[in-house]
Amino acid sequence: MSEPPAPVYKAPLFEPLTRQSASLRISTAIEQKILRRSLRPGDALPTETELAEQFAVHRSTVREALRRLESAGLVGREGGSKKLRITRPGHAETASRVGRTLALDDVTFIELWEAMRAVAPRTAALAAQHGTPASAATLEAIVNAVETARGADAAVGWVVDFFGKLAEMSGNRVLMLAMQPVMRLLAPSLRRMIDRVPQGRTRILVAQRCIVEAVRTARPDEAESWMTRHVQDFRRGYELAGIALDTRVGATPD
């Protein structure tokens, strides 16, 4: 261990030297107010004209800043309303952004599966711990929907919902946010798998039933181990379907 493990991380030392445009400074100014909680969700933003006056810029400039914030999910409109309000970036939107990033990165099935393998069992355990009878009933309803769904597409949709609901039941928003994009990206592959492996669907059902049972009776350990098996099944089904594990998941058509 002499010292030259050295420049572990390059120091940028010189930034690209970019004067910030006015619109950018405006959007960051507003963003800061939101992050610092001076502006709280539900609050209405001043009108474009007012903002333009306050910042002493043209309205077009304000508008560009607003589009940026809008795209970041920090502001938005409710209903057909005209005025912009502060919103917290919805999980759905953030999740879809994560999904997009991963899809454009050409992540492979195996990467997604590994993530699922890590996250899903613990999620199930927590769901068993924190779930209420009502939510357990919903979960069961979803499994029933998986069974009775006509068409692979619908079935896959319900499977995705199963995991989503489970994450919700865990009461852990981090896990929810992690699970969502993974499942959404996994869905198309899952669909193909179900198409090609006839017994795939019943195996899924059996495992999910067991998980539901464990959740309802509040047995985290069982939920966790069943989920582990469930996830393993996914992979086996994939291999049976003869799909390469390093298949890239395509860009989601959203």
Added chain:
Amino acid sequence: MSEPPAPVYKAPLFEPLTRQSASLRISTAIEQKILRRSLRPGDALPTETELAEQFAVHRSTVREALRRLESAGLVGREGGSKKLRITRPGHAETASRVGRTLALDDVTFIELWEAMRAVAPRTAALAAQHGTPASAATLEAIVNAVETARGADAAVGWVVDFFGKLAEMSGNRVLMLAMQPVMRLLAPSLRRMIDRVPQGRTRILVAQRCIVEAVRTARPDEAESWMTRHVQDFRRGYELAGIALDTRVGATPD
């Protein structure tokens, strides 16, 4: 628990009926081209004037669409260049957006910790499987940095890097993306923990050394179990420090 589980999912029945503005349609049009890979990273976008002509709208309208795409990380500028190019949404940026979402959602320490508990052990195992000697050396260098760092802030920074490097070594981009925001949000709490629990830092070091060793000798199981212990330690340290587990992680000042 009186009302039956009832409507599994509320059907909105009627959408808010929103006419899309021209700028929105423009941004989605371009977005589609990117997601469909007609436009590939590095490609230059036409100039604003050209786009305005092609879409038959005014340049201001195009600009708003571009700001939106820019904020989504789908287009951007390299260096001091003037022209916009297609970029893939960087992991760093996406991760920071996820962190922001979670922070604004007031996630608690325990939620983050649960996520870490789920993800980190498998990540360590995969790192042991896929890591190269070179990357293992880097990892070791980071642990050394943790040891020799003056000041809690610096130490915590290196701890975060430790997990980041581990995720990188796992070769799994999904796990990388999951780990990054979690660790960044955990950092402030970790800092306080280290401040208050004197033996915390050495315990971290011991665990990390063991993990490094397991990774270097390519023993996934050991890496996984050591990491599990390591994560448990975090929590214990937190409890020792007398910090409530449901403490909300504040909004990161970025």
Added chain:
DNA sequence: GTGCCTATATTGTCGGACAATTCGACGATC
């Protein structure tokens, strides 16, 4: 080729304008 210089193209911002909607208040109706 390298380096400098100029002309052109492009972006960021501005001022102003206008149609289409939404908002908000004000009576009219049951």
Added chain:
DNA sequence: GATCGTCGAATTGTCCGACAATATAGGCAC
């Protein structure tokens, strides 16, 4: 008293045109 039209004002989405600053590209000397 609450709900329902109505109507003017406010607000947004889009457009037009303009201009300074600056990247880019072409040309010219070395």
